[in-house]
Amino acid sequence: MTIQNIPLFQAMGAKMNYLDTRQGVIAQNIANADTPNYRARELTNVDFGSMLREVSGRYNVKMEVTTPGHMTSSNDPSNPRNVKSRTTYEVAPAGNAVIIEEQMINATKNSMDYNLMTNLMRKNVGMFQTALGKGQ
Structure with a gap:
């Protein structure tokens, strides 16, 4: 069995490729x-939220409040943090719709996500090495 056969590493590898x-x-x-x-282009994102909602609806998974001190679900529609602002698009007189600041923000977020996946991969490989007696 190789490390590429482990679903966690396959998922991390797929995310890094994306x-x-x-x-x-x-x-x-x-x-x-x-x-x-x-026109600026963007890859289609996998919407894990809709997948979770589909599974949650099928199995009827809900947060349970058994004590008055418990926090309620964050899916409360009255919660202002759930409201997403609508993205506006600018178009230059030449018809170009690339907003350089937006692209730089996307590049930074993408880099941070890639670094996160790299660190997760490193930590998981380290755990396997420790389990095999080859760790630091």
Whole structure:
């Protein structure tokens, strides 16, 4: 059995591949920031929230409040943190819709996510090495 056969490592590898591809798309958007009629591109995200809602609805999983001191579910519609602001898009006179600041933010978030996955991979490999008696 190799490390590539472990589902956790497969998932982390797939996420890292996605982030690598996304970084290329962001770089392309930045490179074309002055190209007339160019529209910024973005990879389609996997919506884990909808998958969770589907499973939650099927199995009817709910938060249980058994003591008055318990916190309630964060899915309360009256909770203002759940309201998402609508993204506005700017278009330059030449028809270009790339917002360079937005792309730089996307690149930074992408880099942070990639670093997180790299650290998780390193920590999990370290745990396997420790379990096999080869750890530090």
